[in-house]
Amino acid sequence: MSSILEINNLSLSFGGVKALQDVSFRVPENTVTTVIGPNGAGKTSLFNCISGFYKPQQGTIHYQGKALAGTKPPVRAAMGLARTFQNIALFRGMTVLDNIKLGAHVHMQSGLLGALAYFGAARREEMAVREHVERHIIDFLEIDHIRRQPVASLSYGLQKRVELARALAMRPKVLMLDEPVAGMNREEKEDMARFILDIREEWGVTVLMVEHDMGMVMDISDHIAVLNFGQVITEGPPAEVQNNPEVIEAYLGTSDMDSLRRKLNQEREVA
Numbered sequence: 001m002s003s004i005l006e007i008n009n010l011s012l013s014f015g016g017v018k019a020l021q022d023v024s025f026r027v028p029e030n031t032v033t034t035v036i037g038p039n040g041a042g043k044t045s046l047f048n049c050i051s052g053f054y055k056p057q058q059g060t061i062h063y064q065g066k067a068l069a070g071t072k073p074p075v076r077a078a079m080g081l082a083r084t085f086q087n088i089a090l091f092r093g094m095t096v097l098d099n100i101k102l103g104a105h106v107h108m109q110s111g112l113l114g115a116l117a118y119f120g121a122a123r124r125e126e127m128a129v130r131e132h133v134e135r136h137i138i139d140f141l142e143i144d145h146i147r148r149q150p151v152a153s154l155s156y157g158l159q160k161r162v163e164l165a166r167a168l169a170m171r172p173k174v175l176m177l178d179e180p181v182a183g184m185n186r187e188e189k190e191d192m193a194r195f196i197l198d199i200r201e202e203w204g205v206t207v208l209m210v211e212h213d214m215g216m217v218m219d220i221s222d223h224i225a226v227l228n229f230g231q232v233i234t235e236g237p238p239a240e241v242q243n244n245p246e247v248i249e250a251y252l253g254t255s256d257m258d259s260l261r262r263k264l265n266q267e268r269e270v271a
């Protein structure tokens with residue numbers, strides 16, 4: 001299977017803190033790939049390097065075979081790398097629809113030259129595509145009934161769904177989700193898991209996710225990379241990762257398989 005993202009030997013430090021050390025892993029195309037690891041392992045730092053907010057001191061990131069070094073975050077977004085954030089980053093006073101429209105904005109040209117080249121037929125075509133995409137996303141995520149409501153008035157689970165809608169409006173090839181089910185109740189988690197699987201299957205989008213909910217991670221991931229203290233300790237399919245003693249030790253502080261199973265079951269029950 002070909003890789004849509006390739007991370008090679010990435011290192012990032014903040015003063016004396018080594019957030020990422022020689023991190024290498026692949027994101028196979030059209031998979032749900034998940035990065036797991038204990039708090040502080042470097043997962044968000046890795047996301048920030050991929051989306052261009054942090055500049056690693058060493059290493060390379062290739063997206064569709066192209067090196068991303070020096071490419072600014074908005075350009076990466078326009079190239080098809082969209083993301084959501086650990087803490088919801090929406091415009092709370094604006095309506096759901098306006099927030100989604102902002103996502104589509106990454107495809108609009110900016111600057112005088114861009115604007116000059118961008119009116120007439122091309123602009124009309126872009127607007128038609130945007131409207132079509134927005135309609136499709138609203139139907140797909142079942143948020144038609146709230147499209148005129150301000151985001152601040154919505155439940156947490158719905159706000160997370162609107163954030164997902166905005167990221168989809170960027171027409172991504174890789175959708176990066178930072179803790180998509182954190183803080184959700186069981187029903188909201190199940191909805192989100194179903195949407196993520198459909199985004200991969202029906203939309204052909206590769207999903208790269210950071211998530212702590214192990215039940216969900218094991219259920220919907222095709223491929224998992226495990227970070228610990230800024231290093232990848234293993235990567236592979238869920239069944240393999242789940243049985244790796246080093247992972248169990250790092251992630252749960254025990255290499256006892258029975259307690260891992262108990263913990264996974266408990267999480268499923270609580271969820």
Ligand SMILES: Nc1ncnc2c1ncn2[C@@H]1O[C@H](COP(=O)(O)OP(=O)(O)OP(=O)(O)O)[C@@H](O)[C@H]1O
Binds near residue numbers: 014046
């Ligand atoms: N902007 C920053 N300035 C200084 N240190 C940082 C910064 N961002 C991250 N770090 C440090 O880098 C290390 C990795 O943090 P990171 O947030 O990437 O971990 P994480 O795996 O996402 O954790 P969590 O699961 O708690 O979100 C931590 O020691 C953290 O304190």
